[in-house]
Amino acid sequence: MHDDQVDVTTETVAALIQEQFPRWSGKAVRLVSSTGTDHAIFRIGNDLSARFPLRPADPAEVLAVLEQEARASAELARVSRFPAPEPVALGKPGAGYPMPWSVQTWVPGTVALDADPSGSDAFAEDLAAFIAALRDADTRGRLFSGGGRGGVLAHHDDWMAKCFEESEGLLDVPRLRRVWSRFRELPRTGADVMSHGDLIPGNVLVAGDRLGGVLDTGGFGPADPALDLVGAWHLLQAGPREVLRRTLGCDDLEWERGKAWAFEQAMGVVWYYAESNPAMSTMGRRTLGRILESMG
Known part of the structure; x- marks a missing residue:
């Protein structure tokens, strides 16, 4: 998905587990099919998952990010009434993989890309309850x-300008420019609240027609x-x-x-991931x- 992407194999993951977490070395390692763009995800046995950053970066900087994500994930799991992954351990570079990596609890379910909940009023009510619980969490004085x-x-004007340029031939760019020119002027009135930050289908689990859990919680803030x-x-969809x-x-x-915000995110993913x-x-x-x- 990225020109500089680091490849990770099940053999690499198994070797890292053997070296660093031998208590899990008897567990099966399986690559998890995912539309995620930042990490390769592997299931370890039935109860754990390992996440490996895909973009090369300084190991010390990656470790700092993973430590912050672990704190955020633990905090979200405490306030959510729906299942969410909890941090278990942080791994070190090794076995040919050049960066730290993380281990979390595995949350079962089907991602919303594969079990479309878009027409479910019950799912919409659950999603609202999840968002409301995060909003009620204490920011402890923290700001965006x-x-x-x-x-x-x-x-985000500069990024949007790039998106419009890259989307020529893919989308109705003149119309979308007009939409952004209105969106960018919307004033901000509400104070910061705690937020998941990336509620896309690949980060949401569905159980029946209800919300089954939420993934990728390291951006909670x-x-x-x-x-x-x-x-x-x-x-x-419109009704839900x-x-x-x-x-x-x-x-x-x-x-x-x-x-x-949904428009800004959608404009970026259409062209960037068109082929990858x-x-x-x-x-x-x-x-x-x-x-x-x-x-209209």
Whole structure:
């Protein structure tokens, strides 16, 4: 998916486990099929999963990130009423893999890419309950870090300009530019709340037509209250989307800002993953279609 991607094999993972965590060396190691873009994920036995960063980086910097993600994941798991992975251990470079890596508990379920919950009102109610629980969590005085989505919409102008340029021939760029010109002006009124930050189908588990769990929780932190509303556009059709909005009590401004964050994310994944991760690219197209349809 990335030109500089580090390849990880089951043999490498098995060797690392044998070297660093011999108590797990008898467990089967299986690559998990995933549309994730930042990590290769391997299941260890029935109860654990290992995550390996794909982009090469300084090991000390990677370790700092993994330690922060572990703290965030543990914090989210404490406040969520739905299953979420909990940190178990951090591994070191070795066996030809050049960076630290992490081990978490395995959360069973089917990702929303494979078990589409978009038409379920019950799923929408569950998703709203999950978002509300995170919003109620104590920020402990923390503020948005300034990285990624969740701060000032207009700070993403340069990235969006690149997205529009790269999307020529793929999307109706003139129309999408007009949409962003309106979204970027939406004012911010609400104080930061705790947020998952990446409620896309690959990070959400479905059980029947209900929310079965949430993955990729290492980004849990303070952000725009509208940020987790991206899930309304990535995951839901119009009817259930309104159920989520009504359950959360979103006003017009917060709802539009959530739409804007979903738009920013979708614009990036359509072109970037068009060839390397078609499922992600298709998700972006679907989200953009839902946003444009809602605007008439």
